[in-house]
Amino acid sequence: MSIPLLDLKAQYLTIKEEIDQAILDVLDSSVYILGPQMKALEKEIAAYCGTQEAVAVANGTDALVLTLKAFGIGPGDEVITTPFTFFASAETIAQVGATPVFVDIDPITLNMDLTQLEDKITSKTKAIIPVHIFGQMLDVERVMEIAARHDLKVIEDAAQAIGAEYRGKKAGSIGHAATFSFFPTKNLGAYGDAGMIVTNDKDLASQLRMLRFHGCKTKYYHEEIGYNSRLDEIQAAILRVKLRYLDGWNQGRREKAKLYDELLSNTGIQIPGRDPQALPIYHLYVLRTEERSALMERLKSGGVANAIYYPVPLHLQKAFQALGYKMGDFPVTEKACEQALAIPCYPELSLEQQHQIANIIKG
Ligand SMILES: *Cc1c(COP(=O)(O)O)cnc(C)c1O
Numbered sequence: 001m002s003i004p005l006l007d008l009k010a011q012y013l014t015i016k017e018e019i020d021q022a023i024l025d026v027l028d029s030s031v032y033i034l035g036p037q038m039k040a041l042e043k044e045i046a047a048y049c050g051t052q053e054a055v056a057v058a059n060g061t062d063a064l065v066l067t068l069k070a071f072g073i074g075p076g077d078e079v080i081t082t083p084f085t086f087f088a089s090a091e092t093i094a095q096v097g098a099t100p101v102f103v104d105i106d107p108i109t110l111n112m113d114l115t116q117l118e119d120k121i122t123s124k125t126k127a128i129i130p131v132h133i134f135g136q137m138l139d140v141e142r143v144m145e146i147a148a149r150h151d152l153k154v155i156e157d158a159a160q161a162i163g164a165e166y167r168g169k170k171a172g173s174i175g176h177a178a179t180f181s182f183f184p185t186k187n188l189g190a191y192g193d194a195g196m197i198v199t200n201d202k203d204l205a206s207q208l209r210m211l212r213f214h215g216c217k218t219k220y221y222h223e224e225i226g227y228n229s230r231l232d233e234i235q236a237a238i239l240r241v242k243l244r245y246l247d248g249w250n251q252g253r254r255e256k257a258k259l260y261d262e263l264l265s266n267t268g269i270q271i272p273g274r275d276p277q278a279l280p281i282y283h284l285y286v287l288r289t290e291e292r293s294a295l296m297e298r299l300k301s302g303g304v305a306n307a308i309y310y311p312v313p314l315h316l317q318k319a320f321q322a323l324g325y326k327m328g329d330f331p332v333t334e335k336a337c338e339q340a341l342a343i344p345c346y347p348e349l350s351l352e353q354q355h356q357i358a359n360i361i362k363g
Contacts, residue, residue: 002303003344003353006185010348011249015241022237029233034213037236042196044243045180048163049172051198053205056231057212060159060181063195064092064129066229067177070207071153073098073126080120081129081157082112083314084333089131089157090314098126100323102315104330108273110286110340111138113332118146127153132161132171134309134342135187135253135283136275139166140174155179160283162188163250167277172198182239187253187283188246190235252347253282256354260285260345263358269295270339284309285345287361292341295361299343302360307342 038056046054057063075097083102090100103120106113112130147154156178161171172178182194215226261271270288299306313333315325
């Protein structure tokens with residue numbers, strides 16, 4: 001029997017009644033945009049993350065774009081991020097007209113290497129976008145200390161990390177702002193596109209609310225050039241149901257990860273590296289091996305889905321050619337891109353399936 005990388009159908013079936021009812025209730029209300037579900041979700045996400053404000057938007061990419069815009073970042077500015085992340089973390093910097101500047105990653109956690117961060121700051125730097133890769137939060141307090149010395153904004157890209165913690169603090173609660181994606185495959189996934197920004201800055205939140213709605217505070221009175229980036233009521237209602245299960249699901253992922261850690265230690269395959277201060281939520285469980293192609297073949301013939309995150313580091317993406325980076329610029333990232341492989345890790349995965357997967361990996 002084949003095992004998918006993530007089983008959205010299995011998850012849906014566990015909460016089908018509540019989800020179906022939530023969708024029907026929205027249809028019955030016939031309020032679809034900027035309604036009570038979205039406002040309630042904003043309050044619930046802010047409470048969950050421990051922030052004053054949450055602003056719902058159409059997706060995680062827009063969450064980054066609107067936040068960069070709200071901070072006034074644009075042409076001539078530099079924003080520092082990691083080359084080992086989903087494209088949007090850096091794409092959005094370029095979208096607002098600023099220049100992405102990369103810093104290599106830590107070989108254990110695969111998050112931004114904070115020992116190299118300060119060297120990348122110039123007089124043009126305006127912000128830092130640390131990414132909590134695969135659901136493991138990095139030390140944002142340390143990023144904030146560095147940012148304070150240079151008067152920079154910190155935007156946590158927490159798209160993969162809702163519910164993750166560092167020294168007991170939640171992802172999204174420490175930076176000047178943080179962005180989430182509720183793309184269907186994320187730990188908290190909508191049934192379509194959805195995103196959110198959290199912050200303790202009330203002015204920033206009201207600026208973001210204006211930007212997501214054509215630069216309006218009052219309908220048809222446009223104070224600036226904005227966007228159409230709203231989270232619809234059906235997605236908000238779905239997310240409100242799923243948010244109630246998030247901690248249980250994250251705990252389920254941690255348990256699966258722990259068993260993999262045990263089954264796969266001393267096999268020559270590198271299990272995910274941990275920062276002892278971090279409580280990860282395993283958006284993905286990513287192994288590393290020099291024999292990746294062989295491992296992929298074995299998994300494939302055993303019917304086990306697997307995927308490379310990420311095959312091409314951002315500094316070597318064609319779209320960023322003009323930035324002038326070359327192979328060798330970020331060796332830790334490049335090595336991770338050659339070795340990393342995600343295997344199925346989700347709450348509905350059974351013990352037998354995990355043993356089956358581990359046995360295939362062990363060969
Ligand atoms: C998924 C993701 C995004 C983009 O979110 P969308 O909702 O797909 O726009 C941004 N950053 C990271 C790290 C992501 O994983």
